[in-house]
Amino acid sequence: MTEPIHNEKTFFDxxxxxxxxxxxxxxxxxxxxxxxxxSHLSTFEIFLLSLLVYAGAAQFIFCGLFVAGTPASAIILTTFIVNLRHFLMALSVAPTFKKDSMLRNVGFGTLLTDETYGVAMTKLAQGQRLSANWMDGLNMTAYLSWIAASVIGAVVGKWIPNPESWGLDFALTAMFVALLILNxxxxPKGKVTHYLLLILYMGIAMFVLMNFLPGHLAVLISxxxxxxxxxxxxK
Amino acid sequence: MTTWTMVLLIAACALVTWLPRVIPFILVKSVTLPSFVMRLLAYIPICILSALVFESLFTEGEHMTTVAWLNFGAFIPTLFIALWTKSLSKTVIVGVITMAILRYFFA
Known part of the structure; x- marks a missing residue:
């Protein structure tokens, strides 16, 4: 890192x-x-889901529920609950962009995902200043690659029987592990023990709550x- | 053929996903959050990231939560690479490859 810290981060950064x-x-x-x-969705429907819903876990769950013939109301409610964690994420990152216009803030919220949130919070924790252009660059890159990748997956999907056997689904967990470590x-040195203890509590809370709640609700509550x-x- | 019912269903899912994403941005822009809430929010990144990791390490069992052993097996080298390289892309690649190997032998 050679650039001075007060340099505004650009879209391309x-x-x-x-x-x-x-x-x-x-x-x-x-x-x-x-x-x-x-799951018998068409390529166009897959494109629409990635374009409009743009939320990894929820889109997979959508497929599972749809193929099981779940009523629309239950699909919508489940999607809402699965994605409710974004509310907490948005709330914790939003103060950073308070000075930017309402329209841009709506834009940040629209394209907020677990990963872009993780990257932004990691940069903040490292003491970097985030700009609105930087956030847009991060968000747009993630959004466009997500749409492109899911359409490509849909097009070649007929010839690929089981993406799980490639371990691709584990990419998500691995990304969360790396973001957690980077964070x-x-x-600050004096706080590491406190944070490690909290992670231990998270493990216990998740283990206990997942006994009687679906994972996505356990995530929210714990x-x-x-x-x-x-x-x-x-302290 | 995509039916209108399907388009409406996807649109509804998009709406219920969009609202919790943007409301906080609008809220924070118009009101200043109390300092207690701000202090609470400071813990959200670590908590939510570890929650998402733990969610994949556990399985909602029939009677009790159980450890998802395959994921746990891939988690160990993934964690090691993350600690060692501090690199997102290397961690993800090692995680995926480990998972593919584990599934080849055990699933």
Whole structure:
């Protein structure tokens, strides 16, 4: 890093910072296209889902529910709950862009994903200043590669029986692991133990809650619970 | 053939996904959040990222949560590479390859 820290990050810096996550987006997007075709969706419907819903986990669940003949109301409700975690993410990243216009803020929210959120929060934790152009570069790169990868997956999907056997679905988990480590690495020294303890609590909370709740609800509740513990136990 | 029902269903899913994404941005722009909430939000990244990792390491069992052993097996080298390289792309590639190998032998 040779540039001075007060330099405004450009759109292309955002594109560049998205590149390390692209393998993840492309493999998951591709896998989604293949799964979509296997779930009897058309290429156009797969394209529409990636264009309009743009949320990895929810799109896979959509396929599963659709192929099982689930009523539309249940599909919509499930999608809502699965994606509700974005509310927490948006709330925690939004203050960074308070000075930017309402329209641009709506744009950031529209293209917010787990991964772009992870990248942005990691940069913030490293003490970097984020600009609106940088955020747009990051978001647009992720969005366009997601759409492209899922359409390609849909087109070649007929010849690929099982994307799971390639391990592509694990790209998502691996990305979360890396983002978590990068975030921890930038935590101030005195706080690392506190954070590690919170991660332990997260493990316990998830294990317990997943006994009687679906995973996506367990994610929401344990995040809120442990963040609260974090505030109450900080020094 | 894509039916209108399908288009409407996708549009509805898009709407319920979009609202929780943008409402916080609009909210934060118009009101200043209390400091307690701001302190709580500071813990969200670590909590939510670890929640998403744990979600894939556990399986909602019939009676009890169980460890998803295959994912756990791929998680160990993935974590090691993440700690060692601090690189997103290397971690993802190693994770995917490990998973592919594990599935080839055990699934």
């Amino acid at each position: 955002g594109v560049k910072d998205c590149l390390p996550t692209l393998f993840g987006y492309i493999s998951i997007g591709f896998a989604f296209g293949v799964v979509g075709i296997a 921890l690495q930038s935590t 995040t809120l619970l442990v963040a609260l513990i974090g505030v109450l136990t900080e």
